[in-house]
Amino acid sequence: MDETLSPARQARTALEATHGLLIALLPKLNALRADVTLKADDTPVTAADQLVQTEAEVLLRAHFQELTFVGEEDRAGWDEVPSGWVAVVDPIDGTENFASTLPEWGTAVSIFHEGAHVGSMIALPELGRRLITGDHVTYAHSRVTAFSSGITDVLARDLAATPQSRVMGAAVYNLYGVVTGRFARFINPVGAYSWDLLAGLQLALEHNCEVIVDDHPYDGRYLEPGTRYRVEVLHRYDRHPR
Template sequence: MQQIISTDEVRFLMQGLIDLIYKNIGDIQRGRFNVEIKPDGSPVTQSDFLVESLVKKYIEEKLPSITFVGEENFSELTTTTPEGYYAILDPIDGTENFCSGLKEWGISFTLWYGHDHLGSLLFLPELGEHLMTGDKLTPIRSRIRGFSSSMCDEILEGMRSTQESRLMGCAVYNLYNVIRGSFARFTNPQGAYSWDLLPGLMLAREHNCDIEVEGKPYHGEFLEPGKKYRVDIRHRYDLHTR
C-alpha cells in the first residue's frame, strides 16, 4: 500500500511551488498581455499555460503516480473521481485582472489522496501573499462583504443591503480575504469551478469559517472538476484559529 505523505511534506511541496512561481515570475509577467478569448468568452493568456505546465512538471516529478487536473488541460475525458494522489490547479485565477495589468490575481492548488484532503494553497504572487494548510492567522474584524464579479440580481440585492461591499474579480483574492477576516463574508451565487473554490474552501474549514455550498453546510467533501458550485462563506472571528 502506498504511504501517504505527511502534512509537513505537503507544506514543503507547496513551498516549492511558490518558489517555482517566483523563479519564473518574469516570464509569467511577460506573457500577461498575450491574450486569447475562450469559447465561453473568458480570456486566457500565454501565462496561464506557462504556469500550468511548470506546476504540472514539478508536481509529477515529486509524485509520479499523481492525477493532475489543471483548468487549461481539463476535458470531459479527465478522471474526476480522486483515486490515489490527485491535484487540482487554477494556474491564474482572475485572468481578467491579470491581463489588464492588475495585481489581484492568484494561483490555487489542492492535493488529495482519494477523498482525503492533504493540503491546499492560495497564492497571490504580485501581492506577495499566500496561505497554505497549517499556517496561522491573526484574525481581522471587517464589515466588508465580498461578491463574485459574475453580476446577477442576487449580487445587486446583496450590495444594496450591505453597508460595505467589494467585487474584486478573483476567487483566490476573495477566499484569502474572507478566511483572514478582511471580508466578513464572501458570496458567489452564480457558481465557480472546483479549481476556483476547493483550495479556499478547505482552508476556510481549517480556520473555522461558516461555509455553504449549493445552499447546504459544507463539511470538506471533494468537489468534482468541471462542475460549478455556488458558495457563501462567513468569517467567524470568535472561532478563528489563533
Template sequence: MTDIRSGTRSVLEGASDLITELLPKLDSLRSDVTLKNDGTPVTQADLLLQQALQRYLSSHMEDLTFVGEEGQWDPDAEPQGWTAVVDPIDGTENFASNLPEWGVAVSIFRGPRHAGSMIVLPDLGKRLITGDTVTYASSRITAFSSAISDELVEQLARTPQARVMGAAVYNLYGVCTGRLATFINPVGAYSWDLLAGVQLALEHNCEVYIDDEPYRGGYLYPGRKYRLEIHHRHDRHPR
C-alpha cells in the same frame, strides 16, 4: 495523515517558490491574451504556469491525476491516489489588465481525503498554505463574485460594505484571514476556483456553504459550478 500533510506542505512550498521564480516571465506575457469558447480570457502566462506546475507536482507525487483549468479532465472521476486541482491564474482579466488582485490556487487530495492546499497572491506578496498560523484581521466587508446576476445585484444593493474584486482566490484569501467578513458567489464557480480556498476556510474556522448546504471538506468535481457563501467566524478562534 500527519505525515501525508507534512509531505504535501513541503511540495506546496516548492510550488510557491516555482511561481515566484516564474513571475518575471509571467509578467512579460500579461498582454498575450486570447478568448476561450466561453468568451473568458486566457493568457500565455496561464498556459505556461499550468504546464510548469503540472511537471513539478507530477515529479513529486507518483501517478498524479492533474486537474487544471486549462487542461483536459474527466468530470466524473473519483479522486484516487494523488489528485491536484490547480487554477494557474485566477482573475485572468485582472492579471491581463496589470492589476494585482489575481492568484494561484492548488489543492491536493490523497484519495478522497484532503492532503493540503495553497493560495498564492504573487503581486501582493501573500500566500496561505495548509498549516500556516495567521494573525486575523477584523473586517465588516462582504465581497461578491464578478459574475453578475439579478440575485447578486439585489444582494449588493442590501450590503453596506460591498466589494467586487474580480478574483475568487483573492476573496478566498481575504475571508480566510479575516480581511473580509464574508465572500458570496451566488452565480457559481468551478472547483479549481474554489477547492483550495474552501479547504483553507475550514482550517481557519470559517462557516462554509456550497450550494446552500454546509460544506464538510469533500472533493469538488471539475466542470461543475458551485454556489458559495463563506463567513469568517472570529468567535471560533482559540482565545
C-alpha cells in the same frame, strides 16, 4: 518525495515548492500578460496561464507518483475517478485582472490523497501573500462583504443591500481575504468551478470559517471538475482560539 513522510507533510513540501516556482516565474508571467485569447465562454486566457499550469504539473508530478492532475486550462484529469494523489490547480485565477496589469490575481492548488484533503495553497504573488495549510495567521477584523464578479439580478440585489461590499474579480483573492479576516464574508451566488474554490474552501474550514456550498454546510469533500458550485463563506471571529 520521501514516502516515509505523512501525506500532509508531503503535500506541504510540494505546495511550498509550487509557491517558490510561482515567485521564480513572475518575470516571465509579467512579459506574457498581453498575450491574451478568448475561450468559447468569452473569458480570457493568457500564455501565462498555460505556462503556470504546465510548470506546476511538471513539479507536482515530480513530487507524487501516479498523480491525477486536474487543471483549468485543459480537460486532462477532469474525467478520471479521483484516487491516490490528486492535485486541483487554477494556474491564474482572476485572469481578467492579470491581463489588465492589476495585482489582484492568484494561484490555487489543492491536494487530496485517497479521497481526503491533505493540503492547499492560495498564492497572491504580486501582493507578496500566500496561505498554505498549517500556516499561522494573524486575523484582521472586517465588516466588508466580497462578491463574485458574475453579475446577476440576485447578486445586484444583494450588492445594493450590503453597505460595505467589494467586487474584486478573483475568487482566490476573495477567499484569501475571508479566511484571513480581511473580508467578513464572501458570496458567489452565480457559481464557480472546483479549481476556483477547493483550496480556499479547505483553508476556510481549517481557519474555522462557516462554509456553505449549494446551500448546505461544506464537509471538505472533493468537488467534481466542470460543475459550478455556489458558495458562501463567513469569517467567524468568535471561533478563534482564545
